[in-house]
Amino acid sequence: MKEKIKRKNLSILFGILVDSQHYSEYYAMTLKKCMANYVIPFMEKMGYDYYDLKVGEEFFSTYGMRNKHFTITSRRTVLLLKFYIEEIEYKRQPDKTEYQFPGQIGELSKQFIELYCKTNRSSYKTKKKFMIVLSRFSNAMKIRDVKLTEISHDTILEYISSLQNTCQYVYSPLRSFLLHLYANGHISVNLSLTLSGLSEKKGNSLPSVYYSDEIQRIESSVKRDAPVGKRDYAILLLADRLGLRRGDIVNLTMDNIDWERCSISFYQQKTGRHNELPLLEDVGQAILDYYLNGRPKTDIENIFVTANSPVNVLAPGTVSYIVGKIIRESGVVIGNRRHSTHSMRHSLATKLMENNTDISIISGVLGHESEEPTMYYLGVSVKLLGECSHDVPPVSNDFYNQKGGFFYE
Structure with a gap:
């Protein structure tokens, strides 16, 4: 036991304890803020010159239950220090949930999930969603004593x-599973049609868009005199000038850039499709400025890394x-708009559309497999919607005066 x-x-x-856990830069910063803004001020207020296990317990009992987010953050802060004082290795806990897949339906569910996620390069979040849905479905079928046939x-x-x-949220995974069963001869009827037309979406919300003057203001606000500013500026330009997704940004290496041809090529993390884009001068200069003048020395091949030691690849989040x-x-002014890398991607698509760029070119820039997803952005541009509008035909006075002027009553 330490003193x-x-x-x-x-x-x-x-700070050293947090960095040793290799958290994402954002979460590491959250934990350090908890220490600087809450734990230390708490000790000063109570007159404690030394931190021990009792101080940690008192802090958590006083402030730990403010809200769900702060409860998790403060608990982890106290636990890190507890394990350090007790000289026990702190290990981040994996997902302990065990999903049950009983019977033949359950076994086929597990096989389908592995095949689907491998084929579609699905994220962990997507895989977990499929596991939850199909685990519950196979258990429900067992309880109801319903066999596959x-x-x-x-x-x-x-x-x-x-x-x-x-x-x-059950529709998509279950529909895909039922279609898989039919396509592979496990069932004789295409039961996925039962869920045809049902959607998880609660409505067709429009993408969040920032226009040219706002983008210019956003870019000019970045302070590029420090290493972190150089990195963040390059990331921003890749998002708003080239429309790269966050996963593709973190996976970039210098091998993806052809400086002689002024192009950047990569395999998209989401779709697995290859995409090649022109490397705009401003974007290339921002990447070089960070790589040569702001990036920590490391053997990591990825261009963008954390600013604090130990140096790691940035997480998409x-x-x-x-x-x-x-x-x-x-x-x-953000208002109700989202503000993320995807917002920048939406903004680029809308800007290209308003500049009368061919829809096939925009699809290519965004890496869409077809032009249909790109049409989604038509609903954002007031200018383009105005061009699609039609004049309202005139209506004769006889219509309004019919039956004694019903519409005027």
């Missing part, structure tokens, strides 16, 4: 209706946080 920690040394020690349209409808408010933070601090 008490001096309050004046607590911030530096805790006995599943019918009525079975599916009865199951969906029993889910109440949770049914919406950190990239979204960086872009969102720049937008928030730029002074641009």
Whole structure:
């Protein structure tokens, strides 16, 4: 057991503990802020010059239950210090949830999930969603004593209706699984048609868009005199000038850039499709400025890395946080708009459309497999919608005066 920690040394020690866990840059910053803005001020207020386990317990009991987010953050802060004092290795806990897949339906569900996620290069989040949905479905079939050959349209409808408010997110995974069963001869009827037309989306929300004057203000707000500013500026330009997704930004290496041809090529993380884009001069200069003058020395091949030691590849969530933070601090009025890398992607698509760029070119820039997803952005541009509008035909006075002037009553 270690001795008490001096309050004046607590911030530096805790920073080392956090960095040793290889958290994302955003989450590491959240934990360090908890220490600097809450734990140390708490100790000063209570007159504690040393931190020990009792101080940690008292802090958590006083401030730890403010809200769900702060409860998690403060608990982890106290736990890191507890394990350090007790000289026990702190290990981040994996997802302990065990999903059950009983019977033949359950076994086929597991096989389908692995095949689907491998073929579509699905994220962990998507895989977990499929596991939750199909685990519950296979368990429900076992409870109802329904065998694979006995599943019918009525079975599916009865199951969906029993889910109440949770049914919406079930549609896509279950529909895909049922189609897989039919395509591979496990069932004789295409039961996926039972869920045809049902969608998880609660409405067709329009993408968040920032226009040219706002983009210019956002870009000019970045302070590029420090290494972090150089990195963040290059990330922002890749998002708003080239429309790269956050996953593609973090995966970039210098091998993806052809400086002689002024092009950048990569395989998209989301689709696995190859995409090649022109490397705009401003974007190339921003990348070089960061790489040569701001990037920490490391053997990591990825261009964008964390600013603090130990140096790691940026997490996709950190990239979204960086872009969102720049937008928030730029002074641009956000309103109800989202502010992330995807917002920049939407903004680029809308700008290209308003400049009368061919739809096939825009699809190519965004890396879409077809032109259909790109048409989504037509609904954002007031200018383009105006060009599609038609004049309202005139209506004769006889219509309004019919039956004694019904419309005037």
